[in-house]
Amino acid sequence: MRDREQIAVLKVSLSVSKESEEILDGQSRICNWLYNHLLEHANALREEYCKTQNPEIVKVLYTKRGLRDLIPTLKKENPFLKVVYSAPLKNAALRLSASIQTYQKSRRVKLGKKSGWPSFRSWKRNWFSLLYDEPNKGYRIQGNRLILSLGMGMDRRQRHLEVFFKEIKIFKDKEIRNLRIVKQEGVFYAVFTVRVIVPELKKIEKALALDPNHKNLAYGVGTDEQAIEISSPSWLKKIDKRIDECISKRDRCKKRSQKIISSKASSYWIPSRRWAKFNRLVERLRRKRREQTKTFLFTIAQALFKRYDLVAIGDYTPDGTGETKQMRRAMNNQSLIGRFKDVLSWVSLKSGKRFYEYDEKGTTRTCHVCGYVVEGGLSPEIREWECDACTSSHIRDENAAKNGLKKVLRDLTLENLVPGSGLVLHKRWAWCARPSGVFTTLRGQCSDNVAAPRNSTKDMIVLDQNI
Ligand SMILES: [Zn+2]
Numbered sequence: 001m002r003d004r005e006q007i008a009v010l011k012v013s014l015s016v017s018k019e020s021e022e023i024l025d026g027q028s029r030i031c032n033w034l035y036n037h038l039l040e041h042a043n044a045l046r047e048e049y050c051k052t053q054n055p056e057i058v059k060v061l062y063t064k065r066g067l068r069d070l071i072p073t074l075k076k077e078n079p080f081l082k083v084v085y086s087a088p089l090k091n092a093a094l095r096l097s098a099s100i101q102t103y104q105k106s107r108r109v110k111l112g113k114k115s116g117w118p119s120f121r122s123w124k125r126n127w128f129s130l131l132y133d134e135p136n137k138g139y140r141i142q143g144n145r146l147i148l149s150l151g152m153g154m155d156r157r158q159r160h161l162e163v164f165f166k167e168i169k170i171f172k173d174k175e176i177r178n179l180r181i182v183k184q185e186g187v188f189y190a191v192f193t194v195r196v197i198v199p200e201l202k203k204i205e206k207a208l209a210l211d212p213n214h215k216n217l218a219y220g221v222g223t224d225e226q227a228i229e230i231s232s233p234s235w236l237k238k239i240d241k242r243i244d245e246c247i248s249k250r251d252r253c254k255k256r257s258q259k260i261i262s263s264k265a266s267s268y269w270i271p272s273r274r275w276a277k278f279n280r281l282v283e284r285l286r287r288k289r290r291e292q293t294k295t296f297l298f299t300i301a302q303a304l305f306k307r308y309d310l311v312a313i314g315d316y317t318p319d320g321t322g323e324t325k326q327m328r329r330a331m332n333n334q335s336l337i338g339r340f341k342d343v344l345s346w347v348s349l350k351s352g353k354r355f356y357e358y359d360e361k362g363t364t365r366t367c368h369v370c371g372y373v374v375e376g377g378l379s380p381e382i383r384e385w386e387c388d389a390c391t392s393s394h395i396r397d398e399n400a401a402k403n404g405l406k407k408v409l410r411d412l413t414l415e416n417l418v419p420g421s422g423l424v425l426h427k428r429w430a431w432c433a434r435p436s437g438v439f440t441t442l443r444g445q446c447s448d449n450v451a452a453p454r455n456s457t458k459d460m461i462v463l464d465q466n467i
Pocket residue numbers: 367368369370371372387388389390391392
């Protein structure tokens with residue numbers, strides 16, 4: 001079997017001592033300071049350029065590395081910059097130049113999403129990530145230790161910092177391209193871009209098309225004549241409720257409890273102990289929620305790729321912002337679908353199988369039997385409908401998934417996978433996943449296209465436990 005190479009992203013949590021945490025926070029703060037300082041300079045240059053059209057300004061302001069080239073001079077003027085290793089500093093400047101270039105580009109394009117001129121970053125709100133952009137430069141991995149280079153101390157000696165991985169076996173067979181240190185909800189992570197060896201693609205014998213929708217996570221129809229309704233992780237509601245409760249308790253406490261005057265004639269506030277306590281709790285719950293969501297999505301994806309060689313999903317275009325609670329919930333579902341796609345793509349890569357995103361335009365409103373298109377579409381509350389042209393009965397999401405499957409097979413010229421009888425289903429399953437596994441229920445045997453009675457059996461069968 002020939003292996004393939006792919007670029008992937010690996011995120012590993014780190015255990016960091018209190019002292020190291022303060023050092024990393026300091027490094028991030030300095031990068032943030034540099035970003036804002038360069039932005040202030042860029043703003044002045046921009047104003048000047050409007051007046052003078054001086055081409056020298058273009059070289060600094062509108063090029064990829066113009067701002068980065070200012071760093072050596074800045075280091076002389078502000079010696080504290082030297083305590084940060086060169087790569088993260090350089091990347092703070094490159095990041096700003098990239099945002100300016102994105103802004104410039106979006107102005108040239110008439111239509112499409114507009115990007116604004118970069119704004120000042122608040123370190124308190126967003127921890128500035130530290131990017132080590134070259135392989136093995138500025139960092140070293142020894143067993144479960146990650147050794148990061150810092151800048152020079154006052155003694156002009158290179159300084160180092162050690163943090164620890166909670167898991168090391170994942171680095172096997174992977175070539176690291178770069179490293180980013182991030183802090184989210186109080187936890188440090190090392191995010192590696194790696195080159196991984198993945199198995200060769202397997203032959204496609206069974207394919208499944210998923211229709212992501214508001215009611216479920218997705219509804220799938222496979223070439224094996226089975227349908228799967230995958231329910232949303234409604235069990236997350238419990239943790240969401242707890243998060244909301246903690247936030248409201250936290251917000252009743254004093255966030256600005258004590259004013260601290262720091263040495264540089266600046267001051268900041270520290271929160272009350274009660275506020276800090278609830279905030280830690282909120283962070284912990286959010287972490288837990290993220291972990292549970294991740295496990296949920298991986299559990300589903302693994303179960304799907306165990307059965308199918310190709311899993312395709314509709315491209316699900318978000319339909320703007322919503323003010324109502326229902327709309328917001330739908331938006332949450334959209335970001336969940338986004339993550340689900342990432343997970344599907346990763347799991348397919350690891351298993352030598354395939355993931356595909358199809359254009360789902362018109363899949364809901366078109367009858368898959370005769371191709372009749374319902375004018376004006378079907379409103380979301382219609383779950384089952386009858387085609388005016390051929391009188392076929394449809395389960396809304398199943399019809400959409402069948403159209404999706406047709407599209408996918410056509411796009412990838414896999415029409416041979418459909419049996420002669422067409423997309424006739426024989427079994428419908430309901431999947432409900434929890435971090436402990438996928439629970440499936442047989443919803444009905446069906447020999448024709450008429451909607452099967454729901455809840456035909458209440459027995460839950462546990463599959464794929466502990467994956
Ligand atoms: Zn029809």
